[in-house]
Amino acid sequence: xxxxxxxxxxxxAARQEAMGxxxxxxxxxxxxxxxxxxxxxxxxxxxxxxxxxxxxxxxRGQQKTVTDGPFTxxxxxxxxxxxxxxxxxxxxxxxxxxxxxxxxxxSVEVRPIMKxxx
Amino acid sequence: MELSEHLFRRESGRxxxxxxxxxxxxxxxxxxxxxxxxxxxxxxxxxVRGIPDNPSAWLxxxxxxxxxxxxxxxxxxHTFAPELSRVLESEWTLAPAVEEAFAGSTIRDEQLRMMFSxxxxxxxxxxxxxxxxxxxxxxxxxxxxxxxxxxxxAMEKRISRGKKSLASSRRLFDLADAEFAPRLSxxxxxxxxxxxxxxxxxxxxxAVRIELCQEAIRLTMLLLDSPQTATPETQALAALxxxxxxxxxxxxxxxxxxxxxxxxxxxxxxxxxxADGLALLDRSAEGSVVSAYHVEAAIAAVHATxxxxxxxxxxxxxxxxxxxxxxxxSPIVALNRAIAIGQRDGPEKGLESIHAIADRDRLxxxxxxxxxxxxxxxxxxxLAAAEQYFSAAATLARSGAExxxxxxxxxxxxxxxxxxxxxxxx
Numbered sequence: 001x002x003x004x005x006x007x008x009x010x011x012x013a014a015r016q017e018a019m020g021x022x023x024x025x026x027x028x029x030x031x032x033x034x035x036x037x038x039x040x041x042x043x044x045x046x047x048x049x050x051x052x053x054x055x056x057x058x059x060r061g062q063q064k065t066v067t068d069g070p071f072t073x074x075x076x077x078x079x080x081x082x083x084x085x086x087x088x089x090x091x092x093x094x095x096x097x098x099x100x101x102x103x104x105x106x107s108v109e110v111r112p113i114m115k116x117x118x
Numbered sequence: 119m120e121l122s123e124h125l126f127r128r129e130s131g132r133x134x135x136x137x138x139x140x141x142x143x144x145x146x147x148x149x150x151x152x153x154x155x156x157x158x159x160x161x162x163x164x165x166v167r168g169i170p171d172n173p174s175a176w177l178x179x180x181x182x183x184x185x186x187x188x189x190x191x192x193x194x195x196h197t198f199a200p201e202l203s204r205v206l207e208s209e210w211t212l213a214p215a216v217e218e219a220f221a222g223s224t225i226r227d228e229q230l231r232m233m234f235s236x237x238x239x240x241x242x243x244x245x246x247x248x249x250x251x252x253x254x255x256x257x258x259x260x261x262x263x264x265x266x267x268x269x270x271x272a273m274e275k276r277i278s279r280g281k282k283s284l285a286s287s288r289r290l291f292d293l294a295d296a297e298f299a300p301r302l303s304x305x306x307x308x309x310x311x312x313x314x315x316x317x318x319x320x321x322x323x324x325a326v327r328i329e330l331c332q333e334a335i336r337l338t339m340l341l342l343d344s345p346q347t348a349t350p351e352t353q354a355l356a357a358l359x360x361x362x363x364x365x366x367x368x369x370x371x372x373x374x375x376x377x378x379x380x381x382x383x384x385x386x387x388x389x390x391x392x393a394d395g396l397a398l399l400d401r402s403a404e405g406s407v408v409s410a411y412h413v414e415a416a417i418a419a420v421h422a423t424x425x426x427x428x429x430x431x432x433x434x435x436x437x438x439x440x441x442x443x444x445x446x447x448s449p450i451v452a453l454n455r456a457i458a459i460g461q462r463d464g465p466e467k468g469l470e471s472i473h474a475i476a477d478r479d480r481l482x483x484x485x486x487x488x489x490x491x492x493x494x495x496x497x498x499x500x501l502a503a504a505e506q507y508f509s510a511a512a513t514l515a516r517s518g519a520e521x522x523x524x525x526x527x528x529x530x531x532x533x534x535x536x537x538x539x540x541x542x543x544x
Contacts, residue, residue, distance in 0.1 A: 015158070021258030022126035025157040030121065032165040051162030080162060 003046060003113040004084045004092040006099070009076040010106030012054075018104035031100035039084070044095055047083035054079065076107065083113075121173060124329075126157055129174055130256030133181050135228035139219040140185050140206070142199035143235065144285045146253075148188070156180040178220055185216055200289055227293070229254060230344060233337060234291035237304040241280055246308045247315070248273065249280040255333045265330060267320040267517075293346055302347060306355050306411070309334050309341075313359050317366070320517040324370045331366060335359045350405030353398050354412040360395030361418035364388040376523040380427050392422045410446040413438050432462035449480045457490050465497040485514035489524060492531075501535040 010018075019025040039045040054077055056069040086092035089112060096108040130153050137149035156177050170176045189198060189206050198206055205211045218224055236249035251257045257265075263273035291301060316330030338356045341347040368382035377383075399415050417438045424430035439455035452475040460468020472478070472491055481487035492507035508528040515521035 019154065019158050019161065021261055022130040022153075022157060022256040023124065023261065024258070025154075025161065026121060026124070026126035029126075029157075029161045029164060032161065033169065036165055048166045051166060080166075 001085045002088060002092075002115070004086055004089070005111045005113060006049075006082045006084055006096055007109040007111065008079045008081065008099070008101050008106060009109060010079055010101060010104065011076045014076075014105040015079070018101075018106075028100060028104070031103070035098050035100060036082075038098065039095060044085050045082070046085045049080055049082040051080040052078060078109075079106075121169060125173060127256035129153075129177050130157075131229060131254040132225050133177065134253055134256075135232050136178075136219045136225050137181060137185055138199075138232065138290065139224065139228045140189065140199055140202065140216060142197070142288070143290050144288060145196075145198065146281060146285055152181055152184045152188070155184060182216055182220055185219075186213065189216070226340065226343060228290070229340060230347060231290040231293060233305055233340075234293065234301050235284055235287065236280070237301065237308045238283065238287075238291075239300070239304050241283055243308065243311060245276055245280040246304070247312050248276045249284070250308055250312065250337070251330075251333070252277050254337060265319065265321045265326050266315065298346075302341075302349065302352075305341070305347075306338075306352060309338050310355060310358075310411070312337075313362070317362055317369075322374050322518050324372060324374050327370060328366055331359070331363050335363060350402045350407065351409045351411055353402035353404075354409055354415050357395045357398035357402055358411050358415035358418055360391045360398060361415060361422045364391035364395060364422060370519070374519055376519040378523070379421065384425065387422065395419065395422065408441075408445070410442060413442045413445060417442075427461070430461070432458055436462055449475055449477050450484070452476070452478075453481060453484075453487060453490060457493075460490075460494050460497075465494040468494045469498075483514055485511045485516065485520055485524060487511075488514070489527070492527070496531060501531060505531045505535055 018028050036045065036048065054069070058067045058069065059065070060067065084092055084095065086095060089110065092110050092112075096110055099108050101108060133153045133156065134146070134149050137152055138146060141148050159180055160173070160177060164170070164173075189212060193206055197203065202215055205215045219228070233250060233254055236253060237246045241249075248262055251262050252259065259274040259277055260270045262277075263270045266273070295301070313331055313334035316327045316332075316334065319327055319330065321327050321330075335356070338352065338359060341352045342356055364387050365379070365382060367388060368384065368386040369377055369379075371377065395415070396419060399412075399419055402412055402415065417435055420431055420434050420438070435458045436455065439451060439458055442451050443455060453472065456468055456471035456475065459471045469491065472487075472494070475481070478487070488507040489511035492504045492511060495507060496504035505528060508524060508531055512521060512524035512528055515524055
């Protein structure tokens with residue numbers, strides 16, 4: 001088994017739309033819970049991860065310039081991550097297909113965690 | 119742990135009411151943003167940690183914290199609720215004031231004040247109903263638009279027009295206001311319209327219609343929760359809604375098809391709602407005023423307690439319609455009275471009463487006007503006339519369910535016409 005990180009990306013507009021009414025927000029939430037529970041039951045959920053605030057700071061360059069978020073150059077922001085266990089990248093990608101963020105126009109970035117036992 | 123159905127939608131109305139107490143009604147949009155933010159936060163946190171034991175309390179805590187932050191950060195630049203301006207200025211009184219705004223009885227009263235503010239008689243009734251659905255019931259413009267078969271853009275316009283007027287009022291309606299009694303009537307009227315939209319409305323989805331009826335009942339029960347608004351008239355309105363809602367499972371089937379009262383499978387009526395409705399009707403008799411809601415509830419009670427069409431006390435129903443004509447005359451009431459006369463005295467008398475309706479030209483776009491004539495003609499054996507009137511009714515149908523129902527009647531009658539036998543009476 002290998003480990004992968006799912007990075008959840010979404011634009012602000014898509015997020016607004018997905019959470020647009022209380023009823024839609026609740027349905028969205030229930031879809032997330034169902035998907036996570038399913039991953040967990042099948043033994044793929046290594047760590048549920050952490051949600052990230054959508055604001056923050058960026059420190060850049062030798063000048064160490066600090067700028068405020070929201071990060072205008074990155075249209076879809078990483079909203080959180082989850083740690084997954086899967087056979088290989090294909091399975092990890094397959095498992096991500098059920099993620100509700102895809103219904104709302106967001107994306108899941110699937111990244112293998114580098115193996116360090118060389 | 120599972121979330122109860124529509125929890126976010128219900129909490130939305132409660133939280134917006136509490137936050138508006140702090141921010142002031144001119145900052146309604148800010149209150150709505152805070153609630154939306156709480157839902158986003160819930161999504162992020164709950165999917166990692168699971169749903170908390172008390173989701174409502176969790177959402178409330180997030181909203182409270184956010185309200186405190188906002189007031190602390192912006193109280194010098196912004197004015198919040200004028201009633202609380204002094205209290206919000208000081209750190210000593212700010213936290214208790216916010217705490218108090220979210221106390222159960224305050225949330226109830228603030229929801230009532232919000233409801234009274236939405237039902238401002240200066241706003242057209244359809245705007246009042248849209249505001250109630252949006253602010254107090256947590257429906258989005260798109261959801262209300264689909265229930266009312268209008269466009270999302272048109273509904274957004276209707277809601278924003280209402281909100282502009284609300285915001286300009288500076289403060290929510292005060293229940294101690296001299297205008298309390300007429301405003302309570304306007305609230306009752308808006309809730310009655312909301313219920314009717316669910317009961318008779320255009321939405322093809324049974325679930326949507328039932329939800330509108332449930333919301334109307336929930337808000338009416340909120341009125342009954344407070345002594346000041348729990349008048350006999352409100353009790354009668356609640357009774358009326360319960361007695362009608364009891365029939366919903368038989369009235370609209372899962373496919374959204376319509377079954378008229380005389381054809382319904384009465385074993386599918388909700389006995390619990392009928393019992394609650396009858397108890398409410400009993401309590402509504404305490405006052406000296408007999409409102410239209412009292413009489414309509416009494417009519418619904420006669421139907422609800424009859425085991426079949428034949429066992430229905432049509433004489434009592436005709437008498438109640440006579441009373442209703444005295445209190446709130448309308449061509450539709452007159453039509454229903456004529457139908458009851460048809461049941462009591464036979465189709466010929468029923469037709470006579472229909473043709474005697476004074477302002478019946480106002481019914482010319484109402485599909486159940488020709489449909490009622492058709493039913494009575496049918497019972498008299500005039501198949502050709504029945505077919506013609508049912509066809510006319512079908513062209514006036516206002517929703518798919520109405521059209522399918524009336525077209526079915528046309529087919530049944532024309533089939534029978536061809537075979538020269540009258541179909542079973544409905």
